[in-house]
Amino acid sequence: MSLVERLRRRRPVNEGAGAWLAAGSVALSLLLLGGLLLLIAVRGLGHFWPASVALVELDDGRQLAGRAVRELPLPESGGRERLYFTGNRDLDGGVWEWLPVAEIAAQRYPGDLVVLERQRWGDFIGRLVAVEPREAEETPRQSDPEAAWVQLQARLAELETLREAREALERETIRPLARRLEADPDDGEARAALAAATASIARQTAAMSKTTLVLESVSGDRFRQPLDAVLGASRPNAMSPGEKLVAWTQGVWRFLSEGPRAANSAGGVWPAIFGTVLMVMLMSLLVTPFGVLAAFYLNEVAHQGRLTRLVRIAVRNLAGVPSIVYGVFGLGVFVYGIGGTLDEWFFGDSLPSPTFGTGGLLWASLTLALLTLPVVIVATEEGLARIPDHQREGALALGATRLEMLTRVVLPMAVPAMLTGVILAVARAAGEVAPLMLVGVAKLAPQIPVDGDFPFLHLDRKFMHLGYHVYDTAFHGDDVQAAMPLVFATALLLVLVILVLNLTAIFLRHHVGSRHAKTAH
């Protein structure tokens, strides 16, 4: 027996190419999924990390400061070029700069480079020269940047308290007064109070705009920046990792709690989070009772004949009908049909501008409730079918009526299955965007649909939605490149919400499975 033969004999059975290809497709699927999640997580969370700002000196003596974003090979000469985010849109019109790597003479990270987040013109990257009152017109003497930085931080903290006070005043005094005036235009007391409050706001605004910053870009352009348009300042090169972590946490928090700025390309997503959650909550309020009712009817009441079987198949199939079709239905029936009629009956004086005859919170929730109804019905029915028949028979044998049997025996046992169904429905609804494009999301809805005005919850208003926010910012934004990190962060948030909901549903299902296994014996 030759060596090769002996070796071969000790080898395992050859399963052939097919078995390996099958294993490979599992590996590839997992890789794709992991890659996608990793990409979203890294790009979404990385955005809030205060990245170092490089001071780049070119061969021709030009200087610029910015964050390196990416590097690509040059198509022609074979070198590489690097993309920098340089900010300062008000100075040079653009925020991006491609530089050939070969032309970069030196790259340093000086600690005095300042990054300012501003309301207009986006970020500023450069040096802070001085903080001074607005009236000082002459060009400032060369002052100490360190002192200016300390001063700036103190002023920014003051500004923050002023801003909060102003918002509180607007929210708690001005809006109720305006409402009173609207109801009764002759209310002199309210008018006087409103005038006083407005004047106080004007005073505060004036106080806020008292200070200007003298800024200098690295190429030497000097200009003045009113302090009240500055939202935040940082010196990323001078920060320790601990400080960066704190800044990162603050960045994440502001992303979650603030409204969008600069045509959705900056700021936070709070209204979108709120809109998504509110819509999903309304939807689950609608879908739970109806879905459970239909499941109980199909499984417990209806005669189990051919017709019921057909209906069951049809309901199951509706879960596979594309969501956009539900959107069309919602638009045609809810918005144009029911909404149009409601407008004619109750809101005739505001026509032709529609109240309910246009997409809004109510119609969106209804449409998504319809869309997720099959999910709830199927899940609840599965739960009902798992309840052993002897439980029902036992209850009936003890003299319970059918209603008593259903409410006291079957319903409690079916609760986990119902919950699973509702959570799956919520997870599906939170990720659906296509039908919402037809029945009621807005690109930018600064007013959230809940406020102090009667009836507090405005079902006719448009609202913002996380998924639509991703679509709109990525697809219709002016500078998609600049908005990308925020889109990634929003996408990450959406995915996280949906993953958590799904994990809850999976956990519940396992829980249900084990409980029924016990009761069955």
Add this chain to the structure above:
Amino acid sequence: MIDRLPLSLPRTRRRHLRDRLATGLIAAGGIGVILAVLAIGLFLAVEAVPAVLGGGLEIDRIRTTLTPIAWGTLKAAFWALLFAIPLALGAAMHSALFMSPRLRARLKPTLELMEALPGVVIGFVAGLVLAPWVERHLAETLALLLMVLPAVLLAGALWRWLPAGVRRGLPLSWAGLWLAPWLIALGWAAVAVAPVMESLLFGGDLRGWLDAELGLHYAARNALIVGFAMGFAVLPSVYALAEEALAGVPGNLAEGAQALGATRWQALWRVVLPAALPGIFAAVMIGAGRAVGETMIVLLASGNSALMSASPLEGMRTMAASIAIELPEATPGSADYRLLLLAALALFVFTFLVNTLAEVVRTRLDRRYRRLGGSA
């Protein structure tokens, strides 16, 4: 006992009355809900069909508007399925018959989570991250695509010649997991080698070569990108159904085949797969239904130009995307509006039929499995 009976009678009657009332209410509510759900098809038919039959829409107009987007829909679905079906079926075969039960119990919920990923996120990554990358790195992409098959086969061939100890550490039943780093490593190598290959084979410019030699114009957002992204979205549902069908085949069939000397793969290919074929057909049908109706991925990754081109390197516009873009602007009752409703009706009918077919096949299959399992 006997004299207490008359006392409790009215209460019993009330209980029964309440029972009948409640049952009636449940029935009415249930029927109402089901009718409301089923009303969708009815609404679309009522709005769109009379306009077509009654001459409200000219046939020519229908043809010129709907043909390109119907073509786009089919093209997108075709490429999506071409990508998703082999991968999903391969994964289903592996996890139903080869995979270790421990890994399988983890893998199934993972892929369920994958199914829940919102289309808008997948579409965004495909359209704004993947498409520009592929456009810049055409050769690397080609190398990655060509690398996958040989890499897996190579792994299989090498595995047989590994020392027994190592082999025990890397069993086939866990290959779904340990092949992933291997694929990453070889993918890395493929990307590194790609520029060299490009300059050797295609004169350093694959895109120019495609244009000059094959006359293919490369658009950044094209059918391949859409197919890849949508395949990714469709894969989990196809996998779940196919896996269910394969795992449901009574075990004694495969055991019998193996007892007669078949390898596990032969038993799968010759015995289990034919038995589960209807279930796999159902899985593919469900996948087709999803691919046809998916909106956000197509909207973000396809370029949305209504082209009638068969080239996989060019974009398209699908029915779902057309509806999402145009319907909010169309005046209710106008010809455009009705045309879009007609498109929605077509989508509805198609998916409904396909799903019904799949469901019927699946129910039949279940019965067959029960018979096969019972007769043994």
